[in-house]
Each structure stands twice: as structure tokens, then as C-alpha cells.
Amino acid sequence: MSEVYFIAANKDVSLIDKLERLLEKVGVGNLNGVIALKMHMGERNNKTFVKPVYIKKLVDVVKQHGGDPFVTDTTTIYKEARYTGMDYYRTAFAHGFLPSYLGCPVIIADGLKDDGVQVNEQVEIAKSIYESDAMLLVSHATGHCASSFGGAIKNVAMGCVTKKTKKYQHEVTRPVRNPELCDECDxxxxxxxxxxxxxxxxxxxxxxxxxxxxxxECTSGALRSPEGMSENLQKRLAEVAHAVLRNLPYSKFLFVNFLIDITPFCDCGEYAPEYISPDIGVLASNDIVAVDLATIELIGTQVFEGDPTIQLREAHKLGLGELDYKIVRI
Ligand code: SF4
Ligand code: SF4
Structure with a gap:
């Protein structure tokens, strides 16, 4: 049974003050060398990404324990304000992820365009993540319009890879068109x-x-999502997360999930904040499956669209982690 450590959101005590103890519980001292602190710094004008004040604290703790961290993410396949490395740096800095504030470099892991290391036919890992010595994966727990839930599995699968591998996963969500309903509005x-x-x-x-x-945009109903989209996407997330975690040249990972500002959609959009749950706290574990399952069960499976656990059961089948866990409150 895996252990998932939990600090509760509590208006009387700052979560920031408890993050150090949380990281110590999951063995932050075992992360040596250059540490990729992988997170999602938010699409431009998104308001609910994990804020720099938390990340700065995590950076401080990693450094106090001898690690040399950098904050990182990868560029997107869709053309918005994180499409290239240059776009992403501008967005990250606008959102407050400044090296001078965080106390460590910010590095877009797939470079200025799309720099990766191919580890199998479909999967290319972003170069700077591949070249690190360990990873502290910081995930914002949210709902998701295609995968039902986004947490640590999705952060690895979609977030640690190049555009080619993002596209491979998204293929199963490609719209289908019914020409009979199309009124050619353009x-x-x-x-x-x-x-x-x-x-x-x-x-x-x-x-x-x-x-x-x-x-x-299609008001006639001619374009729609494909049948089985959520299940198929979640299976690809598990497949790619497995390929990434098993093909990195290191095996030291810590998984930290923030269950605050829990929105129906991920941080790739510019949405007016809308929440599916009150703030709950922060979870950490060495087990990526257990930390995501604990996240979903603390939030409540009923608030997600569809079954959010498909990706976890699939990841468990692939040997990435346990579905049995216990929460250790600290
Ligand atoms: S065809 Fe539709 S789904 Fe595909 S890239 Fe264009 S807008 Fe996006
Ligand atoms: S938006 Fe829909 S109805 Fe309009 S042209 Fe495209 S597919 Fe046809």
C-alpha cells in the first residue's frame, strides 16, 4: 500500500509553512543534482495555475536539501501564448515566474521550438527534462474537458514531451464531421x-x-468530439506517462498535487474562475497513481465529467503505481 501525505487547506495556518515538512516526508533529500521542477505556469491570463509563491517555497526547500532546481514546462501544440519557447518565457514572466523571485532558472524544456529525445516510436521527452538528474512534479488538480481529470499522470504525459508526442495523444480527440449537417458557414x-x-x-x-x-464555433452540430474520446485519451495518457517515467535516465521522482483553485478545466485556458470543489490542501507521494487517486477521491469522483480514474487503472496495469493507498495527515 502506498503512502500519500496530506496537508489540509486551513485558513488558520498557511499551506506554505507546511510545504517543507510535506517534502521531507516524501524524501526531498534523496533528490540530488539538477532537479526539474515540472509544472504548468498557466496559459496567458489563466488565473488558477499554482502560484509562484508556492513554487518559490518548494525551490527553497529543494535547495536547502542540496538539490539544484530549475522550474520548467514545455510548449503547446495549439497556437496561443506558449506555442514557442519565446512565447512561453513571456507568459511565464508575466505570471510571476521570474528567476530573480524564484531563486532558480526557468527553462522551457523543449527549447525555443521542439527539442526532444526520442525514446520510442511515439514518445519524445523534452530535452531539459531528459537531461536532469531527478524530477519534482508539481501538478494542479483540475477537471478536464477531454480527459475528465488532470493531475500528475497528465502532467507527465502531456507536459514532459515534445509537440510530436502531444499530437499523438490528442489524435484520439480529433473532431469528426457530419457533412449532412454542415451548412458551409466557414x-x-x-x-x-x-x-x-x-x-x-x-x-x-x-x-x-x-x-x-x-x-x-460550429453551431449546426456538424463537428463533434469522437466516440470514446475520454477513455481513449486517458489510455494514451497512461501509455505515454509510462514511457516517459520508464525511459528517463533517472528514477528519482516526487509527486506533489495542489488541490486548490480546483476548476472544471485545466490551466491551458483563459477562463473566469469557476470551481468544482472548495480548496482541500496539498498531497505528496512517491507513487504517481496513488497521489492522483487520492486527489480524485478527496475532491469527489462525482464532480468530474465521466470516469476520471480510467487513466489511473491503466497506469496501474502498466506498473506505474498502486491503487491501494493510505493518507497520512501531517
Ligand atoms: S481543425 Fe479544429 S481541432 Fe483541428 S486544429 Fe483546427 S480548430 Fe483545432
Ligand atoms: S463550422 Fe460547422 S457548419 Fe460551419 S462550415 Fe464548419 S463544419 Fe460546416
Whole structure:
């Protein structure tokens, strides 16, 4: 049975003051050398990403225990304000992730465009994450419009890889079109930033990154998500998370999930804050499956769209972690 350590959100005591003890419980002293503190610094104008004040504290604790951390994430496949390394640096700095404040470098792990190390046919790990000595994975627990839940598994699978591998996972969410319902209004073509819809309104698979923007624009119902999307995407998340964690040249990982500002969607969007749960606290574990399952069960499975545990059962089958866990409150 895996242990998942828990500090509760409590208005009387700052979570920040408890983070050091949390990290010590999961063995922060075992992280040596260059440590990738992998997180999601938020799409531009997103308001609910894990804030720099928490990350600064985690950086301080890692450094006190002898580690040499850098804060990192990768570029997106959709064309917004984190599409290239340059875009992402501007967004990260605008959101307060400044090296001078954090006390460590901020490095976009796949470089200025798309720099990775191929570990199997589908999976390329972002170069700076591959070249680190250990990883502290900091995940913001949220719902997700395609994968039902986003936590540590998703942070590894989607967040530690290059565009090619992000695209591989998103393939199973590519919109399908019913030509009989299409009134040729052209709105899908206008909204698609990848020019992935032809003049006769067919999707061009090589160009489409499955961002879903065209579905939102299509009022006739001609475009929709594919059948089985959530299950298929969650299975790919587990497959890629497994490939990443088993092919990195190191095996020292700590998983920290923030159960605060819990939104229905991930931090890739610019949403007005809307919450599916009150703040709960922060969890940490050496077991990626256990930490995500504990996260879902503390939030409550009923608030997620569909079954959020498919990715965890799949990851467990692949040997990534345990579905049996106990929460240790500290
Ligand atoms: S938005 Fe929908 S209805 Fe309009 S052209 Fe595209 S597929 Fe057809
Ligand atoms: S075709 Fe639709 S889903 Fe694909 S990239 Fe364009 S807007 Fe996004």
C-alpha cells in the first residue's frame, strides 16, 4: 500500500509553512543534482495555475536539501501564448515566474521550438527534462474537458514531451464531421489557427492538433468530439506517462498535487474562475497513481465529467503505481 501525505487547506495556518515538512516526508533529500521542477505556469491570463509563491517555497526547500532546481514546462501544440519557447518565457514572466523571485532558472524544456529525445516510436521527452538528474512534479488538480481529470499522470504525459508526442495523444480527440449537417458557414475555417480545414470543410489530419476550437464555433452540430474520446485519451495518457517515467535516465521522482483553485478545466485556458470543489490542501507521494487517486477521491469522483480514474487503472496495469493507498495527515 502506498503512502500519500496530506496537508489540509486551513485558513488558520498557511499551506506554505507546511510545504517543507510535506517534502521531507516524501524524501526531498534523496533528490540530488539538477532537479526539474515540472509544472504548468498557466496559459496567458489563466488565473488558477499554482502560484509562484508556492513554487518559490518548494525551490527553497529543494535547495536547502542540496538539490539544484530549475522550474520548467514545455510548449503547446495549439497556437496561443506558449506555442514557442519565446512565447512561453513571456507568459511565464508575466505570471510571476521570474528567476530573480524564484531563486532558480526557468527553462522551457523543449527549447525555443521542439527539442526532444526520442525514446520510442511515439514518445519524445523534452530535452531539459531528459537531461536532469531527478524530477519534482508539481501538478494542479483540475477537471478536464477531454480527459475528465488532470493531475500528475497528465502532467507527465502531456507536459514532459515534445509537440510530436502531444499530437499523438490528442489524435484520439480529433473532431469528426457530419457533412449532412454542415451548412458551409466557414466559421470553423476562420477559427482554426493551424489551417487544418480545407475549402470543402474537411479536417486535414496532418495539420489538425485537436484543439477543439472548431467544435465550439460550429453551431449546426456538424463537428463533434469522437466516440470514446475520454477513455481513449486517458489510455494514451497512461501509455505515454509510462514511457516517459520508464525511459528517463533517472528514477528519482516526487509527486506533489495542489488541490486548490480546483476548476472544471485545466490551466491551458483563459477562463473566469469557476470551481468544482472548495480548496482541500496539498498531497505528496512517491507513487504517481496513488497521489492522483487520492486527489480524485478527496475532491469527489462525482464532480468530474465521466470516469476520471480510467487513466489511473491503466497506469496501474502498466506498473506505474498502486491503487491501494493510505493518507497520512501531517
Ligand atoms: S463550422 Fe460547422 S457548419 Fe460551419 S462550415 Fe464548419 S463544419 Fe460546416
Ligand atoms: S481543425 Fe479544429 S481541432 Fe483541428 S486544429 Fe483546427 S480548430 Fe483545432
Amino acid at each position: 466559421r470553423c475555417r476562420e477559427v482554426c489557427k493551424l489551417n487544418a480545414i480545407s475549402e470543402d470543410h474537411e479536417l486535414i489530419p496532418e495539420k489538425c492538433v485537436s484543439c477543439g476550437s472548431c467544435i465550439s
